[in-house]
Amino acid sequence: MRWDTVVELPEPADTEAYGEELGRELAAGDLVVLSGPLGAGKTALVRGLARGLKVAGPITSPTFVIAREHRPLPEGPGVPLVHVDAYRLGMVGSVADELDDLDLDTDLTEAVVAVEWGEGVAERLAESHVLVHLERRADDVREARAERVGVRA
Numbered sequence: 001m002r003w004d005t006v007v008e009l010p011e012p013a014d015t016e017a018y019g020e021e022l023g024r025e026l027a028a029g030d031l032v033v034l035s036g037p038l039g040a041g042k043t044a045l046v047r048g049l050a051r052g053l054k055v056a057g058p059i060t061s062p063t064f065v066i067a068r069e070h071r072p073l074p075e076g077p078g079v080p081l082v083h084v085d086a087y088r089l090g091m092v093g094s095v096a097d098e099l100d101d102l103d104l105d106t107d108l109t110e111a112v113v114a115v116e117w118g119e120g121v122a123e124r125l126a127e128s129h130v131l132v133h134l135e136r137r138a139d140d141v142r143e144a145r146a147e148r149v150g151v152r153a
């Protein structure tokens with residue numbers, strides 16, 4: 001995984017491969033925040049995360065459902081993925097509080113949580129997390145940069 005480096009992602013498949021690479025490095029209790037504008041590729045990246053973590057799909061862009069739980073596949077490390085679309089929720093509070101309110105079946109300390117978030121909001125996060133920032137260039141190539149923010153629990 002190329003941390004703290006801007007990576008060019010020309011095609012959706014490149015974004016998925018990047019997410020897959022990241023997914024292989026994640027462990028239970030990790031929070032991944034995906035920030036970037038509409039259509040930047042946040043959901044495409046989560047699709048790759050699911051592949052790297054080996055959890056069941058499909059990863060979709062939820063319109064009504066704001067959080068989806070993806071169960072581990074037998075061949076994977078056994079960590080479920082919770083995919084939250086806070087972009088549509090307009091979430092402003094702490095991620096932990098908002099997730100509590102969703103009343104999910106999955107114990108979040110035993111899952112990887114990936115949250116799609118709008119621009120600038122991630123900077124206000126107190127919890128330690130992996131921040132992936134995605135940009136869409138004028139030539140349609142995406143640029144991604146992943147960093148670990150704060151101390152890992």
Ligand SMILES: Nc1ncnc2c1ncn2[C@@H]1O[C@H](COP(=O)(O)OP(=O)(O)OP(=O)(O)O)[C@@H](O)[C@H]1O
Pocket residue numbers: 009010011012013014015036037038039040041042043044045061087116140141142
């Ligand atoms: N390099 C690329 N990486 C990712 N998506 C790309 C790329 N090039 C083109 N696309 C297209 O851009 C769109 C990205 O959609 P996606 O739903 O992943 O973005 P998003 O950031 O989750 O958007 P939203 O803000 O609506 O949630 C898709 O239609 C995809 O095919």
Ligand SMILES: [Mg+2]
Pocket residue numbers: 042043044061116
């Ligand atoms: Mg999306």
